[in-house]
Amino acid sequence: MIEIRNIAKAFGKLQVLNGIDISLEKGKIYAFLGPNGSGKTTLIKSILGLTQPDKGEIFIQDENIKDNWRYKSRIGYMPQIARFPENLNMMELFRMTMDIRKTPANEEKYISYFNLEDARDKKLKNLSGGTKQKVNAVLAFMFNPDILIFDEPSVGLDPVSHLKLKDLIREERDKGKTILLTTHILSEVEELADEVIFLLEGKIYFKGTVQNLVQTQNERNLERAIAQLLLQSEKKTKKLNLKAA
């Protein structure tokens, strides 16, 4: 489904991605974890073509995405921060994206699912942060894409909407979609993720199921296992720094 081959990306001197190789299958939810600045968002943005890697290739359904934009019609993306044109209302935004994508959309289903009926004619700048986030979610789901990408989707959502979003993500997985998710909320990972990909300094430090991760770290639960991973990595970098000094 998604093949990532030896991707590297540096912003100035900072090497954000440093040789990432993974292939992501359909019908699975992949959770990308890692400390701040470990390259999660950059990796996602590379898949979306927002960031152009210095090295390596990405294939989506066997199609190289370099200098290509048509493949994006198969992706639904829910970014971290929702900002829309100020003077359009919600329906105009949906109509605009439909106009752009030219694929059949099922926006009504998701508008009622997320209780957005009242927001229809309101200007987008007047919506609350959480409501904007729900609008974002509708945009990601409404075209029934093969690949769904969520960058910290739970930020700003109330508990009920968060629950609904998680249900929807699971439902889409069962339909055979490939789902990518970055998050800092470990309960979300435990509930949703089929596979955990732990990034550290631009490299894949761990890849496997949640159970796997807990077992390999000899810990009781995911939270402790992650903490253990982070501690190990800190020690490693310290050692490296010492060596360098």
Add this chain to the structure above:
Amino acid sequence: MNSLTKIIKYSFYDTWRSWWALLYGLFFLVISVTLLYFSGDFNKALVSLLNIILLLVPLISTVFGVMYAYNSREFTELLLAQPLKRNNIFLGQYLGLTLSLMLSLGLGLGIAFILFAGTAEESVHLGMLTLCGALLTAIFTGLAFLVSVLFEDRVKGFGIAILIWLFAAVIYDGLLLAFLVIFNDYPLEKATIGLTLFNPIDLSRILILLRLETAALLGYTGAVFNKFFGTASGMAVSLGALLLWIIIPLVIFLRKVQHKDF
């Protein structure tokens, strides 16, 4: 409809519906009606209007352009995740904003023109003025967009865009004057012409004044221009230079944005 026109349509619609666009148009309507109504002399009113346009249109276009470019960044990310060509997104946003600013300006001046223009000659003059305003809008919005892609930090970008305006609108003339005084003893005509081409605001002033044939108001650069090129080709040269002022920054902007990481 292709994707470029769609982006133009929506960003035009978005800016056109904001209060600022309305206020901008209303401002020019009030100013031009007042000037044309109270001055009695059409040409005098036109010159006053010209001075206001030369100062304010670049300023407002710069401010709007920078604000729009920085504020729409997150939405641009969302657009970039859609199946669209990069160039179409950015060119579309530029054209959408420029067209809505032009429309505000055009409506403001146009209504005044319908109310007050008498002779055909006067209509042509006002048409020229509107054209200059439109060109300046396109130039300074383009420069603002270019600045926004060169500087990640919006405060810095804003400052530099305003500096560009200040330079073109105020400082440049002073420097030119100083240059002329210092090198008084040399034949400076060609140098002056060359230097004028580097300032779009000066160029539009010359374009209008050549048309008005108010030689007394041409100033030194304008007079040299007139003498060197004559009226017709002088206008052609300044118009051509103004078009280059639109195209070159826009091309650089589109090339930069093609390889930018978001």
